[in-house]
């Protein structure tokens with residue numbers, strides 16, 4: 459049975475507050491200009507509605523794509539922001555997505571699939587409603603210079619999202635510089651971020667720009683921000699407040715204009731509670747939040763992504779595959795994907811490398827699934843004679859390619875990454891995982 463949600467209309471902010479005191483609601487659609495009667499300052503009305511919301515999800519609405527209004531609404535605690543006019547089905551979808559992200563029934567939004575789902579967008583592949591919402595969010599906030607805070611499990615596409623925000627915005631002509639706060643040793647982090655003056659410490663033979671200066675005019679992406687040392691967090695906060703940096707070992711300040719995007723797969727609020735992350739820094743950075751949903755919450759994307767990766771890697775390896783069998787598709791769709799898109803991508807890549815072609819069946823899936831053990835174990839088929847020469851594992855081959863590129867650019871990771879057409883954070887992350895594999899092996 460389909461239940462139509464009850465809708466109550468308040469004609470003013472005061473009336474809305476009275477209703478909120480007397481009733482509980484699932485969703486509050488708060489038209490920002492209508493709250494003026496309960497606000498002395500611009501953003502006060504929204505704050506008052508949020509304080510009386512009693513667990514309801516609050517969607518702020520205003521006319522025109524005003525970034526200032528969106529920022530102010532989100533800062534006041536609204537869960538989402540939409541611009542008017544908005545078509546009924548689009549609004550319903552937005553509410554459904556919002557409800558799902560907050561663990562409420564999707565039917566709160568009367569789930570209506572967008573009539574024309576976008577199949578891919580700026581590096582992302584996926585036509586699920588959840589991804590439509592992400593594409594829309596990226597499109598909306600890309601034009602602003604306000605900080606973006608991306609959250610999501612590992613492998614959900616946070617790097618892709620950061621690069622999409624850069625490529626879709628007005629800074630796309632300037633550099634996108636990524637720095638991975640987890641992969642850089644603590645004592646090197648400050649100089650990587652802010653640069654170093656010649657003679658600042660042993661080995662600092664020349665002046666060197668840091669990531670912030672390299673990104674001047676463009677975007678600075680701080681990946682795994684939750685891992686940043688507390689003392690450096692204070693310096694980052696000062697940079698965000700003043701727009702100036704000083705290189706390590708240098709007293710003078712330099713003006714730098716960057717858009718800061720940061721990402722984490724940890725829960726930032728928990729880190730604040732544990733005193734591992736500065737609260738004031740969090741609120742400086744958490745202006746425009748984007749949350750990437752895990753792959754298991756958007757199962758319709760799984761086969762779309764699997765086919766996309768199959769086509770890509772088959773082309774790269776000059777092999778011909780005939781897609782996935784029905785059973786293989788069902789198994790892929792039903793799996794949990796704790797490593798999200800990266801895990802699916804690695805699996806498909808391994809299949810393409812291990813087999814010569816044909817339709818991918820369950821036996822091939824299981825043989826290639828060395829990571830998750832998500833599928834039932836099946837004996838791997840013997841490799842064909844011509845593939846039996848000594849082959850290094852994929853990660854070692856990849857390590858050689860990347861280390862060669864870094865050496866070719868005299869240790870400059872950003873330039874090596876640009877030449878390899880990957881993000882510097884990917885290099886940092888891979889270096890960390892190689893070190894772990896070498897330690898384990």
Ligand SMILES: Nc1ncnc2c1ncn2[C@@H]1O[C@H](COP(=O)(O)OP(=O)(O)OP(=O)(O)O)[C@@H](O)[C@H]1O
Nearest residue numbers: 582583584611612613614615616617618723799800
């Ligand atoms: N929707 C998507 N479409 C196509 N490729 C994707 C998508 N999402 C992620 N990927 C790919 O999956 C891999 C992992 O993505 P990414 O590095 O952006 O994840 P992440 O969330 O930053 O992970 P981590 O937290 O571990 O750094 C990358 O190779 C990326 O290109």
